[in-house]
Amino acid sequence: MGPPDWTLICGAAAGDPAAFQQLVERHRSMVYRVAYQFAGNHQDAEDIAQEVFIKVYKSLHSFRHDAQLSSWLYRIVMNACIDHKRRRVLPGGAAWGPDEDDRMQNIPEEAPGPERRAYAGQLGEVLASQVRRLPAGQRVVFVMRHYEGMKLSEIAGALGLAEGTVKRQLHAAVHRLRQSLTDANVTAGERV
Amino acid sequence: MTAQCVHSASGVIEQFVYGELGAPERLELERHVRDCASCRAAVEDLSTLRTALAARPVIDAPPDGDWSGFMTRLRAATEREAGGLDLAGTRGVGVPRRASYVGRPAVARHWARSGVMATAAVLALAATGVTLALWSRVPLTSPGAATARSVAGPPVDEAPADGFEALGEEHLQRSKLVVLGLAAKDPARATSADWMYERALASSLLSDTRMYRMAAEERGLASMAEVMRDLEVVLLQTSFTDARDPAALAQIQRLIQKRDLVGKMDVVGITGL
Numbered sequence: 001m002g003p004p005d006w007t008l009i010c011g012a013a014a015g016d017p018a019a020f021q022q023l024v025e026r027h028r029s030m031v032y033r034v035a036y037q038f039a040g041n042h043q044d045a046e047d048i049a050q051e052v053f054i055k056v057y058k059s060l061h062s063f064r065h066d067a068q069l070s071s072w073l074y075r076i077v078m079n080a081c082i083d084h085k086r087r088r089v090l091p092g093g094a095a096w097g098p099d100e101d102d103r104m105q106n107i108p109e110e111a112p113g114p115e116r117r118a119y120a121g122q123l124g125e126v127l128a129s130q131v132r133r134l135p136a137g138q139r140v141v142f143v144m145r146h147y148e149g150m151k152l153s154e155i156a157g158a159l160g161l162a163e164g165t166v167k168r169q170l171h172a173a174v175h176r177l178r179q180s181l182t183d184a185n186v187t188a189g190e191r192v
Numbered sequence: 193m194t195a196q197c198v199h200s201a202s203g204v205i206e207q208f209v210y211g212e213l214g215a216p217e218r219l220e221l222e223r224h225v226r227d228c229a230s231c232r233a234a235v236e237d238l239s240t241l242r243t244a245l246a247a248r249p250v251i252d253a254p255p256d257g258d259w260s261g262f263m264t265r266l267r268a269a270t271e272r273e274a275g276g277l278d279l280a281g282t283r284g285v286g287v288p289r290r291a292s293y294v295g296r297p298a299v300a301r302h303w304a305r306s307g308v309m310a311t312a313a314v315l316a317l318a319a320t321g322v323t324l325a326l327w328s329r330v331p332l333t334s335p336g337a338a339t340a341r342s343v344a345g346p347p348v349d350e351a352p353a354d355g356f357e358a359l360g361e362e363h364l365q366r367s368k369l370v371v372l373g374l375a376a377k378d379p380a381r382a383t384s385a386d387w388m389y390e391r392a393l394a395s396s397l398l399s400d401t402r403m404y405r406m407a408a409e410e411r412g413l414a415s416m417a418e419v420m421r422d423l424e425v426v427l428l429q430t431s432f433t434d435a436r437d438p439a440a441l442a443q444i445q446r447l448i449q450k451r452d453l454v455g456k457m458d459v460v461g462i463t464g465l
Contacts, residue, residue, distance in 0.1 A: 003425065032253055033252035036251040124248045128245065178238070
């Protein structure tokens with residue numbers, strides 16, 4: 001235990017470096033976990049986590065005390081993941097929006113399918129690689145829903161999207177991943 | 193996969209598997225899934241996805257769990273950002289450079305929106321920045337004296353004062369006013385106006401409290417440092433909390449009680465600063 005988060009935020013906002021360091025140390029594992037699940041490698045995960053905490057640092061004064069730190073942090077993490085992906089793939093690309101959502105749902109999978117020889121022991125690995133091939137929006141929604149257990153409404157609130165949009169993103173992500181199961185010739189008996 | 197029915201195409205299966213459907217919808221879908229091969233396959237696939245991915249190792253730290261590089265990089269980045277916080281305390285003083293910290297447009301906009309108390313907090317922060325920027329070279333005598341010196345220029349070669357005896361009494365008395373005032377109120381009946389005075393006073397005392405705390409730590413006065421640290425936390429919470437929140441006063445009172453701040457400040461008063 002230690003001081004509550006918002007005490008640390010107040011301290012950090014007032015210029016206490018120890019408070020900010022404690023805040024980082026307390027939440028860095030969650031941030032890194034989400035970033036790694038999204039990016040799939042340490043280098044990008046660290047870049048995203050860095051962006052998150054720099055953003056936190058710059059936004060200390062805008063944190064509302066009636067808000068949950070975890071929700072605030074998740075929102076920053078999700079946006080950092082999407083921004084990171086956008087910078088990597090679409091420098092100067094269009095802003096995130098419903099139109100892009102619809103496009104994403106209809107974009108055929110361009111990457112090659114998973115290896116046909118996937119079997120139960122490798123299924124998780126194959127699926128993880130497929131998660132990393134999802135468009136950024138679908139990926140972040142899937143990661144937050146599947147790994148972090150956030151509800152659709154929470155994801156929608158954090159991303160500033162309509163719940164229906166998030167629902168479509170999740171459905172599109174699951175649809176692609178289900179397709180990868182089929183491509184992998186995984187039968188019910190072989191599944192883990 | 194089999195041909196999709198309207199349920200599995202609508203995304204309701206994901207909500208079902210993730211437990212986000214209400215009881216009536218869930219029961220209805222359970223009945224439907226028993227008879228619908230498409231939806232049954234969707235449920236099985238999603239369950240398989242969850243199981244397979246859940247078996248993957250959780251990576252929540254850099255290789256070998258070594259955060260040192262990450263923290264070093266973050267420290268450098270925050271230092272580039274408007275003067276930054278000194279995460280490792282390597283600057284000794286450990287406070288942001290005031291001018292750039294307060295001067296950031298976003299911060300300035302925030303403070304401009306936040307009203308009188310936030311303005312008071314900025315002033316306190318500014319005073320802290322002015323005072324503490326030279327703290328490592330300024331022997332502590334009194335808040336006023338220290339501030340006056342730092343504005344006039346760094347007193348490099350002055351001998352340290354004997355301690356806290358000559359100062360702090362006024363600060364201590366005013367701090368007691370805040371703590372006792374807060375502790376004595378009935379949180380069930382008090383309105384925000386009833387502890388407005390304590391909030392204003394708490395804001396004005398913050399910077400000096402932090403200075404005393406740092407001076408005590410620097411001089412190895414552990415008990416004094418602890419009292420000042422506890423006081424600083426209470427003052428911070430009192431200053432920054434939303435007084436309209438009916439639970440805020442009770443929360444501050446719990447903090448005071450948990451840290452036994454009333455008793456500690458009495459002891460400090462007896463032994464003197």
